[in-house]
Amino acid sequence: MLSRALIQQEIVPRFGAGALKGLPDGATLPIPAGRAMVFTTDSFVVQPLEFPGGNIGDLAVHGTVNDLAACGARPRWLSLALILEEGLPLTTLRRVLDSVKKAADDCGMAVVTGDTKVVARGQCDGMYVNTAGIGELIDGFELGAGRVAAGDHILVSGPLGDHGMAVMAVREGIRITHGVTSDTGPVHRLVEAVRGLAAGVKFMRDPTRGGLAAVLNEVVEGRGRGILVRETELPFSVGAQATAEMLGLDLLQVASEGRLVMICSASVSGEVLNAWRALPEGAGAVRIGEVTDSKGRVILETITGGRRLVDVPRGELLPRIC
Amino acid sequence: MCLAVPMKIREIRGDGTAVAELDGIPSDVNLSLVPDARVGTYVVVHAGFAIERMNEHEADAILQVFKEIADWQKHAVESAPGVVP
Amino acid sequence: MKYIDGFRDPVAAAGVRAKLDALAAVLETRARAVNIMEVCGSHTMAIARYGIRDILPKSVNLISGPGCPVCVTPASYIDAAIALAERGAIVVSFGDMIAVPGNSTTLAECRARGGTVEVGYSPMRAVELAEAHPDREVVFLAIGFETTTAPVVMMLELAIRRGIKNLSLLTAFKLVPPALAALLSDPGIRIDAFLCPAHVSVIIGADAYKPFVNQWKVPCVVAGFEPLDILYGILGILKQVSHGEATVENQYSRVVTAKGNGIAQSLMAKYLEPVDAAWRGIGVIPLSGLGLRPEFGAYDAGLRHGVSMGAGDENPACACGEVLKGKQRPPACALFGAACTPDHPVGPCMVSSEGTCAAYFKYLR
Numbered sequence: 001m002l003s004r005a006l007i008q009q010e011i012v013p014r015f016g017a018g019a020l021k022g023l024p025d026g027a028t029l030p031i032p033a034g035r036a037m038v039f040t041t042d043s044f045v046v047q048p049l050e051f052p053g054g055n056i057g058d059l060a061v062h063g064t065v066n067d068l069a070a071c072g073a074r075p076r077w078l079s080l081a082l083i084l085e086e087g088l089p090l091t092t093l094r095r096v097l098d099s100v101k102k103a104a105d106d107c108g109m110a111v112v113t114g115d116t117k118v119v120a121r122g123q124c125d126g127m128y129v130n131t132a133g134i135g136e137l138i139d140g141f142e143l144g145a146g147r148v149a150a151g152d153h154i155l156v157s158g159p160l161g162d163h164g165m166a167v168m169a170v171r172e173g174i175r176i177t178h179g180v181t182s183d184t185g186p187v188h189r190l191v192e193a194v195r196g197l198a199a200g201v202k203f204m205r206d207p208t209r210g211g212l213a214a215v216l217n218e219v220v221e222g223r224g225r226g227i228l229v230r231e232t233e234l235p236f237s238v239g240a241q242a243t244a245e246m247l248g249l250d251l252l253q254v255a256s257e258g259r260l261v262m263i264c265s266a267s268v269s270g271e272v273l274n275a276w277r278a279l280p281e282g283a284g285a286v287r288i289g290e291v292t293d294s295k296g297r298v299i300l301e302t303i304t305g306g307r308r309l310v311d312v313p314r315g316e317l318l319p320r321i322c
Numbered sequence: 323m324c325l326a327v328p329m330k331i332r333e334i335r336g337d338g339t340a341v342a343e344l345d346g347i348p349s350d351v352n353l354s355l356v357p358d359a360r361v362g363t364y365v366v367v368h369a370g371f372a373i374e375r376m377n378e379h380e381a382d383a384i385l386q387v388f389k390e391i392a393d394w395q396k397h398a399v400e401s402a403p404g405v406v407p
Numbered sequence: 408m409k410y411i412d413g414f415r416d417p418v419a420a421a422g423v424r425a426k427l428d429a430l431a432a433v434l435e436t437r438a439r440a441v442n443i444m445e446v447c448g449s450h451t452m453a454i455a456r457y458g459i460r461d462i463l464p465k466s467v468n469l470i471s472g473p474g475c476p477v478c479v480t481p482a483s484y485i486d487a488a489i490a491l492a493e494r495g496a497i498v499v500s501f502g503d504m505i506a507v508p509g510n511s512t513t514l515a516e517c518r519a520r521g522g523t524v525e526v527g528y529s530p531m532r533a534v535e536l537a538e539a540h541p542d543r544e545v546v547f548l549a550i551g552f553e554t555t556t557a558p559v560v561m562m563l564e565l566a567i568r569r570g571i572k573n574l575s576l577l578t579a580f581k582l583v584p585p586a587l588a589a590l591l592s593d594p595g596i597r598i599d600a601f602l603c604p605a606h607v608s609v610i611i612g613a614d615a616y617k618p619f620v621n622q623w624k625v626p627c628v629v630a631g632f633e634p635l636d637i638l639y640g641i642l643g644i645l646k647q648v649s650h651g652e653a654t655v656e657n658q659y660s661r662v663v664t665a666k667g668n669g670i671a672q673s674l675m676a677k678y679l680e681p682v683d684a685a686w687r688g689i690g691v692i693p694l695s696g697l698g699l700r701p702e703f704g705a706y707d708a709g710l711r712h713g714v715s716m717g718a719g720d721e722n723p724a725c726a727c728g729e730v731l732k733g734k735q736r737p738p739a740c741a742l743f744g745a746a747c748t749p750d751h752p753v754g755p756c757m758v759s760s761e762g763t764c765a766a767y768f769k770y771l772r
Contacts, residue, residue, distance in 0.1 A: 179347050232417060238346070239345070239346070241408065242344040242346070242347040242408060245327050245344060245411065246327055246344060246349060246367075247528065248325045301458075302456070302457045302458045303416075303417045303420060303634060304417070304424070304457045304458060304459060304462055305417070305458075305462055306457060306458025306459055306460070306461035308455060308456065308457070308458040309769055311760075311769060314750075315515075316505070316506075316515070318502030318506075318526055319501075319502045319526070320501065320502050320503045321324075321325050321368065321369050321501045321503060321555055322324075322448040322475055322476070322477050322501075322503045322759075324448075324449045324555075324605055324632070325449055326554070326605075326606050326609075327411070328409065328410040338565075352529070352531065352561070354561050354564075354670075355558065355561055355670055355671050355674075356668075364409075364410065366606070366609065366662050368555065368606060369501070369528065369529050369555060369559075370528060370529025370531060371529070371530075371558035371561065373557060373558070373606065373609050373610065373668060373671065374609045374662050374664075374668055375662075376410060376661055377661050380661040384660070384661060388413065388416060388419040388423075388635055389413075391419050391423055392416055392422055395418050395419070395421050395425060396418060398422075398425065
């Protein structure tokens with residue numbers, strides 16, 4: 001499959017309008033005067049390429065949209081770079097590209113530049129995707145772990161861990177049929193919805209690799225503050241819980257690809273939750289805990305009332321028997 | 323070293339395997355160690371193998387014990403002076 | 408989740424806690440704390456996961472014994488597995504083993520360097536791979552206590568029935584009762600009661616603990632892994648202790664019977680025989696393991712591929728043996744936090760993410 005033919009047959013029909021018309025080497029973008037822009041990139045190497053609820057294509061769009069959103073930016077422009085393994089079925093590629101187009105359109109994001117390369121059989125596991133995104137910083141957001149203070153509330157926009165469990169169920173070949181569906185999706189509308197409360201929003205992150213445990217530990221690492229979350233408040237879907245039980249996994253360490261974690265001042269958390277719950281992607285939003293004084297630690301208050309550490313996830317998540 | 327979950331048998335195949343489910347999530351299970359399991363039986367599953375049936379009568383009995391303890395606890399909290407339930 | 412959620416009810420947990428506190432207050436008149444040992448990795452994990460030590464009365468001391476078969480597997484076993492992968496075998500392992508270091512490296516690193524190491528949730532993965540790759544040798548890393556031994560042996564029987572010839576087991580099966588006996592025979596440790604493993608007991612039956620009660624007069628309570636199971640199990644132990652009793656109490660009767668799973672036991676007896684076994688950090692405990700009977704030598708990876716696993720490769724400074732027996736606290740070990748950390752563990756107490764030393768390390772971080 002030659003790159004040129006590929007581009008003519010598959011890329012141009014889907015993305016060849018707007019900035020990509022005529023396939024220039026680079027996109028010329030109208031940056032609004034005096035605006036701060038946010039720029040992010042991410043590469044996607046998920047296996048399998050297609051999983052219940054999505055594929056590497058919409059994952060790649062949502063991942064970059066969500067990184068921009070977590071920085072308080074409105075997503076505008078996307079680059080799309082594909083590395084394809086020779087022999088990848090055209091039908092698979094087409095499904096992935098259709099998903100990219102749909103996801104980008106849904107997010108109001110234009111694919112403005114890109115690249116495709118084909119590598120030899122045996123390289124790149126079918127397909128690797130890189131997306132880079134530019135967004136416009138929304139007025140009023142000043143985000144960073146340094147702003148977080150004792151007493152702040154911790155919110156999540158919905159059930160955690162569905163994506164990681166959906167992918168693992170397929171990958172570990174345990175033949176869990178009709179199991180969990182990935183939660184891959186955009187969260188930028190959740191950020192847009194709380195623009196008016198931006199002053200009280202201290203920190204946002206989408207809990208991807210390493211799950212909630214990674215995000216919360218990152219916030220407290222090396223600082224004079226800690227976090228307390230309550231197990232009774234943590235939202236998990238029935239399917240993700242059942243699958244995690246079967247495989248012996250801790251859902252706190254499992255990736256979501258369509259959720260947002262926010263740390264905000266107590267005074268705005270009620271309004272944030274109301275705003276989020278008014279949107280379909282925020283229907284399951286809840287407060288899960290608060291920031292404390294216990295230096296550098298994330299503590300979980302379990303259902304027994306006993307407390308334990310939420311560790312930094314180490315290494316690969318693997319099913320266990322022990 | 324004994325991670326095992328209770329699952330309900332949904333469908334039995336002729337080859338010693340079955341489809342069992344936990345909260346509607348189905349998974350393949352090998353029944354060779356519990357050959358008398360039937361559709362609807364609860365089994366405890368370790369590493370993809372059923373290792374024993376669950377005795378639902380015993381399970382319900384112990385759950386009842388815990389329910390009574392929960393009721394006792396609720397009553398103790400509610401009747402404690404000056405405590406908001 | 409049916410038959411799970413009911414055992415995680417926070418209000419019932421609070422109730423059992425209250426009863427534990429009340430009983431502990433009565434026991435406070437004793438000279439010392441009640442030492443309860445649990446010997447199952449899943450109990451260790453559950454106790455950590457639900458913060459159980461955080462809520463137990465001060466007069467109850469929960470000791471984590473050598474309960475994780477992955478963690479007590481000698482380093483040389485892992486070396487042998489890695490050697491087999493490097494020689495071109497397809498090595499199939501449970502996820503638990505992948506990141507455990509042998510004497511130099513891990514199966515995960517071996518895989519990164521090109522070794523074929525497959526993670527299987529079920530031992531049947533080995534059968535699938537053997538059938539799919541008839542030109543290659545498949546080796547299954549057969550570790551575990553009795554709970555896992557039964558499914559693995561069943562897998563072997565199914566493989567033999569299907570006429571599979573390119574599959575073998577690298578065995579390191581361990582038995583729980585001999586380990587309990589070894590612990591109880593050690594004059595240096597005081598164990599007042601055992602919280603007995605849930606699913607090992609499914610296989611061997613609750614009656615398996617009667618000899619310990621009869622000979623050593625220690626209460627043995629079989630409890631499940633849910634938080635209410637564990638709390639109620641500890642309450643059951645304290646009640647026995649307060650009455651000066653020692654009996655086998657099966658609190659996991661929803662799955663555990665007095666005699667255990669007869670089919671599993673017969674199957675294990677057909678293919679396996681008791682052998683001496685090396686426990687990482689402890690040393691050899693006589694007849695504490697199971698190996699393939701000579702007539703099944705063709706399926707023994709050690710014989711088939713000529714790999715041997717020496718037992719005498721323990722780091723002499725490793726104090727796991729003492730820690731596992733509750734004789735010593737982690738910081739007293741010369742290697743703790745220096746040569747031995749979660750990222751490069753030496754002995755089982757650090758290998759297991761919930762082992763005594765790993766837990767200490769986490770909380771002191």
